[in-house]
Amino acid sequence: MCLAIPAKLVEVRGNEGVIELGGWCKTVLLTLVENAQVGQYVLVHAGYAIEVITEAEAYEVAALQRTVFGAEENHE
């Protein structure tokens, strides 16, 4: 139940943001994080971002290395 998913923030409108996840987009609430900006990565749980990190930090996220960044590497 404590599953949370990292995803890139592609849009911010006040307390709402849009994340991109495996080719589709989903609206999340940004109520629980401070100063989330487009291009940063959020950790999403139950429809809310519960933490936010920069894109540079996101390269350290193992789950993203395996999925998003790993996939890019394979195309090179």
Add this chain to the structure above:
Amino acid sequence: MSIAAKMQSLREALAHWAKQAARPLTLMEVCGTHTMAIHRHGIHSLLPRNVRLISGPGCPVCVTSQGQVDQIVELSRRPDITIATFGDMVRVPGSTSSLERERARGADVRVVYSPHDAVALAEALPLRQVVFIGIGFETTQPTIAAALIEARRRGIGNFTVVPAGKRVPPALTALLDSGDLRLDGVICPGHVSVIIGSRAYEPFAQRYHLPCAVAGFEPTEVLDAIVALVRQAAEQRAEVENLYGVWVRREGNRRALEMIESVFAAGPARWRGLGLIAESGFLLRNGWDDYDAARRFGIEEGEVLEPPGCLCGDVLRGRLQPSECPLFGRPCTPEDPVGPCMVSTEGSCAADYRYGPRQSQRCRED
């Protein structure tokens, strides 16, 4: 480094430190999401002979008391109530029924992805009383707090919550104080820690001399935590190592903690298998009474016996492996569960049933 190379190097480090420790070590993963990851990735099969990994009380559905399940079922029977809940709760059997059975009899039970969706549902159904089942640990509670604040701000009067949230550290204390269990290390729940911070475990390292490692959920991250704990044991250290530092800060998420604080206060809560634990529940603060479903509808949580023969309590305390329960596999299965540990996708019985080897095939590498 590729994932395979990283796994190999972690296995070598694990073998080295396990040999250095030179005694049997019991580690506990507290979080149900870790339990699931550990089973799915076959981590048990990678452990040296002297390292044992057991599951703790880290599945919110599983630790919900039988009395609270009955309370929720009772609420669903009221014709004016629409239950909004996370999906895991629907099939949990109470003493006489479950939300699933009540839904088959006509109750209005809806699965939502977010507490925010439950508020939207209440707004869309102004003639219904929408009751959200607020189970979850510290990861989930800020989202429920945010939804309640939103409901109040928008003046939505037909929305209430069953405050069934629980706090992990008091349960861990109760477990350690029970004397049931000798633990040599704890894999701390990664996403609970995003909220409460890695500092929440410092008292455990200090007071109980218990190695703690905050971990993520990828196989390399889980194995990394196991190596860290075995190494601490070998070196006779007890510290909090934050191995999920990309998301987890020492002080946690301040804003989420403030949100929890403004809506909830710590109070006693009943845990399946562990009983009543002081300060372990998220109760609604004074001033939020209007949003408490138990108060509004006069249906309180009772003290109810657990299903006969069900040993979920012992499994949740780490005293029994799921397959040691006489009901495991027959008659208790994920399709027809007797206890909650077999219902929830994160329950240790469900994980063991799905991924565990048959008894005859259980073997380990050196």
